[in-house]
Amino acid sequence: MDRRATRRKPAALVIGAGIAGIQAALDIADAGFTVYLVEREPSIGGRMAQLDKTFPTLDCSSCILTPKMVDAGQHPNIELMTYSEVTSVQHQEDGFRVRVRQKPRYVDIDQCRGCGDCAEACRMKGRIVSDFDEGIANRSAIYVPFPQAVPLKYTIDPDACLYLTRGTCGRTFKCKDACPADAINFEQEAVMVDLDVSTIIVATGFDLIDAETKPEYGYGVYPEVMTGIEFERLSDASGPTKGEVLVNGKKPQDVVFIKCVGSRDPHTGVPYCSRVCCMYTAKHAHLVRDKAPDANITVFYMDVRAFGKGYEEFYDRVKHERVTYRRGEPSEVYRRGDKLVVLAEDTTLGQPVEVEADLVVLATAVVPRGDVGGVAELLGLERSPDGFFQEADAKLRPVDTNVEDVFVAGCCQSPKDIPDTVGQAKAAASSALCVLVRAREAMSSRARG
Amino acid sequence: MALKTAKMAEQLELFGCIQCGKCTGGCPVARKTDLNIRTLIYHMLVDSDMDVDLHEELWDCTACFTCVERCPKDVQPAELVIALRGELVESGRVPETVGTALMSIFRQGNPSSMARQDRELWAEGMEESLERAKEAAQQGCDLLYFVGCIPSYDQRVQPVARALMRVFEKVGLDVGALGTQESCCGNEVRRMGEVGLFEMLAEENAELFRGVGAERMVTTSPHCYNTFTKEYGLDDVEVMHYTQLLARLIEDGQLTLTGNLASEEGEKKRVTYHDPCFLGKQNKIFDEPRALLEAIPGVELVEMDRNRERSLCCEGGGGRMWVEGTNLEERLAFQRVEEAADTGAEILAVACPFCLLTLEDAVKVRGLDDQLQVMDIMELVDRALDEESEE
Numbered sequence: 001m002d003r004r005a006t007r008r009k010p011a012a013l014v015i016g017a018g019i020a021g022i023q024a025a026l027d028i029a030d031a032g033f034t035v036y037l038v039e040r041e042p043s044i045g046g047r048m049a050q051l052d053k054t055f056p057t058l059d060c061s062s063c064i065l066t067p068k069m070v071d072a073g074q075h076p077n078i079e080l081m082t083y084s085e086v087t088s089v090q091h092q093e094d095g096f097r098v099r100v101r102q103k104p105r106y107v108d109i110d111q112c113r114g115c116g117d118c119a120e121a122c123r124m125k126g127r128i129v130s131d132f133d134e135g136i137a138n139r140s141a142i143y144v145p146f147p148q149a150v151p152l153k154y155t156i157d158p159d160a161c162l163y164l165t166r167g168t169c170g171r172t173f174k175c176k177d178a179c180p181a182d183a184i185n186f187e188q189e190a191v192m193v194d195l196d197v198s199t200i201i202v203a204t205g206f207d208l209i210d211a212e213t214k215p216e217y218g219y220g221v222y223p224e225v226m227t228g229i230e231f232e233r234l235s236d237a238s239g240p241t242k243g244e245v246l247v248n249g250k251k252p253q254d255v256v257f258i259k260c261v262g263s264r265d266p267h268t269g270v271p272y273c274s275r276v277c278c279m280y281t282a283k284h285a286h287l288v289r290d291k292a293p294d295a296n297i298t299v300f301y302m303d304v305r306a307f308g309k310g311y312e313e314f315y316d317r318v319k320h321e322r323v324t325y326r327r328g329e330p331s332e333v334y335r336r337g338d339k340l341v342v343l344a345e346d347t348t349l350g351q352p353v354e355v356e357a358d359l360v361v362l363a364t365a366v367v368p369r370g371d372v373g374g375v376a377e378l379l380g381l382e383r384s385p386d387g388f389f390q391e392a393d394a395k396l397r398p399v400d401t402n403v404e405d406v407f408v409a410g411c412c413q414s415p416k417d418i419p420d421t422v423g424q425a426k427a428a429a430s431s432a433l434c435v436l437v438r439a440r441e442a443m444s445s446r447a448r449g
Numbered sequence: 450m451a452l453k454t455a456k457m458a459e460q461l462e463l464f465g466c467i468q469c470g471k472c473t474g475g476c477p478v479a480r481k482t483d484l485n486i487r488t489l490i491y492h493m494l495v496d497s498d499m500d501v502d503l504h505e506e507l508w509d510c511t512a513c514f515t516c517v518e519r520c521p522k523d524v525q526p527a528e529l530v531i532a533l534r535g536e537l538v539e540s541g542r543v544p545e546t547v548g549t550a551l552m553s554i555f556r557q558g559n560p561s562s563m564a565r566q567d568r569e570l571w572a573e574g575m576e577e578s579l580e581r582a583k584e585a586a587q588q589g590c591d592l593l594y595f596v597g598c599i600p601s602y603d604q605r606v607q608p609v610a611r612a613l614m615r616v617f618e619k620v621g622l623d624v625g626a627l628g629t630q631e632s633c634c635g636n637e638v639r640r641m642g643e644v645g646l647f648e649m650l651a652e653e654n655a656e657l658f659r660g661v662g663a664e665r666m667v668t669t670s671p672h673c674y675n676t677f678t679k680e681y682g683l684d685d686v687e688v689m690h691y692t693q694l695l696a697r698l699i700e701d702g703q704l705t706l707t708g709n710l711a712s713e714e715g716e717k718k719r720v721t722y723h724d725p726c727f728l729g730k731q732n733k734i735f736d737e738p739r740a741l742l743e744a745i746p747g748v749e750l751v752e753m754d755r756n757r758e759r760s761l762c763c764e765g766g767g768g769r770m771w772v773e774g775t776n777l778e779e780r781l782a783f784q785r786v787e788e789a790a791d792t793g794a795e796i797l798a799v800a801c802p803f804c805l806l807t808l809e810d811a812v813k814v815r816g817l818d819d820q821l822q823v824m825d826i827m828e829l830v831d832r833a834l835d836e837e838s839e840e
């Protein structure tokens with residue numbers, strides 16, 4: 001008899017703490033089982049935390065996400081393991097032995113009060129590109145990715161900190177001097193933690209294709225060309241610009257949206273539809289109208305796919321807000337004087353057109369995360385031809401994988417919007433709960449002897 | 450002439466088209482002529498017949514292949530233009546100038562109605578070098594230099610070929626040349642729709658190349674480079690455009706450019722570079738020409754807004770050297786030289802015989818002669834090669 005197993009309650013591991021991972025963890029925890037929620041970044045929240053509003057209801061994304069993040073952070077059955085990575089997974093007779101590497105934050109999270117005095121004092125303040133803000137704002141070397149972070153604990157970026165990269169930060173550590181809680185500890189080292197779990201939910205999310213893959217649109221050449229996710233940070237009222245959309249210091253008068261940048265494009269290696277761009281572009285158009293009542297807003301599209309509940313209605317609403325939808329995939333962006341020119345064929349007119357723009361927003365394709373191969377190898381997961389994790393059956397086993405008791409949720413399986421992600425997360429939690437209940441019964445029957 | 454569309458639509462896999470318009474949107478001539486490749490594809494799909502004769506605008510296509518590069522579904526729209534031109538060629542209904550060029554290629558191996566025996570005119574003043582190279586080709590050489598028709602015959606482009614030959618000799622390459630045996634590569638022939646003649650040329654040329662047995666080939670023109678690498682099946686031969694070869698020679702330290710093009714006051718020469726479609730867009734050779742220019746002492750490279758993948762076609766390719774097209778007034782080359790002049794450059798550098806001719810012509814027409822000079826990169830390299838020894 002495995003004595004260790006009888007001592008313990010069965011537990012679940014959730015890898016990735018975006019909205020999918022958070023929702024799955026909450027459901028399992030609410031059912032009374034222990035959940036280890038492992039997140040690579042310093043905070044949970046994932047992509048949804050980066051968004052401004054959400055379609056089609058226009059709820060503020062962080063307003064609906066933050067309560068769930070807080071719940072996950074405070075739940076007695078959830079152990080948050082942020083700034084941590086799964087490094088090995090061993091299959092055992094009754095589950096998995098998982099090793100997690102907790103990276104050093106160089107901040108004692110029991111001491112840190114999240115006051116931010118350290119970041120104010122940091123010599124690198126305002127000099128480090130914020131990944132969370134998609135490069136439109138800078139931060140310090142010691143940082144929280146965003147104000148609503150959970151846990152609200154600071155982290156020192158080892159690639160940016162002067163002391164950690166060069167061995168010296170002036171005569172004295174600015175952050176250490178500033179910290180009122182004596183939380184900063186440069187001696188901190190990575191900690192390895194072994195977990196025994198009965199089931200694993202993989203919810204590692206997605207990346208967006210590098211817009212420079214489509215050089216014809218001038219991304220990286222013109223500051224007026226940005227991606228949809230960059231626009232989210234720009235438009236977010238709690239973001240770095242307080243929601244003010246300024247391009248080159250001016251409010252844009254002519255705004256052009258280009259959909260399907262990379263998506264539906266076997267030529268680029270992304271044959272599938274990214275599923276969220278039609279709706280978030282409609283949302284962006286609405287947001288521009290909201291902020292710039294007189295702007296000329298053009299959406300270039302190949303097709304409009306508004307398939308979800310309330311989506312077609314939202315698309316209708318946005319069009320009534322004087323947003324011009326023109327059918328045709330633009331072919332090129334170039335500069336003419338102080339304007340950009342978007343070259344396209346308006347296929348409805350059957351004529352080539354040039355549309356001037358002060359701001360061009362590219363709806364870039366959702367692609368598998370850069371680490372998808374590593375995670376697949378770690379767990380023995382199969383991937384579909386598009387690179388995402390392969391579900392056991394596209395119709396009848398949408399959250400199962402080729403590995404028993406390992407489930408998938410969210411965009412690591414395929415591009416999907418928030419409602420579908422949450423639905424899939426709840427499905428994955430339900431499947432994981434079946435495993436956990438079976439494991440609990442096995443334990444108690446062994447305990448009874 | 451009514452063409453039955455079904456077979457061609459299937460052969461060219463036009464059914465994959467989603468009518469997004471990215472082809473026509475990026476087509477450099479669609480803005481100024483009736484050519485709309487997307488609607489042509491659509492007609493091929495929905496009509497059972499097409500009267501090809503009615504589509505005079507087919508001759509406007511420059512075969513820049515922007516449509517092919519950008520099509521998200523890999524439909525290859527330009528190949529439809531080529532196929533439809535093929536229908537016209539087959540029945541002999543081609544513009545007279547195209548017919549003349551094709552006939553000249555068939556008879557004399559060049560499109561310019563020049564005699565085959567005059568193909569060595571480019572080597573004027575360096576006949577001995579050419580003789581050595583011809584000898585080397587017979588004996589078997591490491592590198593075969595394919596001069597190309599325009600550099601062989603056109604007096605404006607001949608110096609480019611001579612400059613290349615000087616570099617080969619200076620570096621001491623084991624280079625061969627074919628002299629009067631060399632024939633048109635056929636790149637434009639295929640793009641004008643004359644598939645039969647192209648296949649004949651490709652077969653004969655490939656046979657000739659095999660006879661020389663060189664492991665490497667270098668071309669003056671991106672057009673020759675394009676067809677040799679993509680349409681000849683020369684699997685055992687490494688084909689290079691000259692900008693690739695020279696950039697490598699410089700990187701390896703085998704070629705050093707010592708002459709300085711800066712003014713006596715030390716002011717650098719501002720040079721902008723026009724990416725030829727057949728070198729840039731179609732073959733992704735963007736860096737080597739720039740590396741070459743930057744290796745020339747005293748050159749300051751400035752970019753036009755539309756560069757690399759967004760370069761504007763000069764309108765000289767795909768047979769357009771021999772057919773005017775339906776809109777003469779608004780030549781793209783005119784627009785292009787204005788863009789070059791806007792950079793403040795004194796020199797518009799190119800790496801393609803067609804671009805050299807079309808853009809130089811445009812500079813004259815637009816009266817920009819006194820501020821902008823069109824030169825092949827090779828001519829600039831040549832200056833930097835010689836200058837010091839002359840002084």
